[in-house]
Amino acid sequence: MFKYYFEQIHNVEIWPIISLTIFMIFFLCLLLWVFTTDKGYITRMKNLPFEGGDLPESKLNNHE
Secondary structure (H helix, E strand, O other): OHHHHHHHOOOOOHHHHHHHHHHHHHHHHHHHHHHHOOHHHHHHHHHHHHOOOOOOHHHHOOOO
16 A cells, blocks of 8 residues: 555655664764763763752742
8 A cells, every 4th residue: 555655756765764864873973972971970960860959949849
């Protein structure tokens, strides 16, 4: 069923290549960020749920 519709689209063979390229660029950027991020930042973010009072009182009570 879908094969008929895909055959009617011009240059349909390029879309898988484009989507794979976008995925690989995103994945490689994410890996680069993970390996170059400051370890102190990661530790601070990891411990953030266990620390209290980091948000101002107005942010804690905002239910909008």
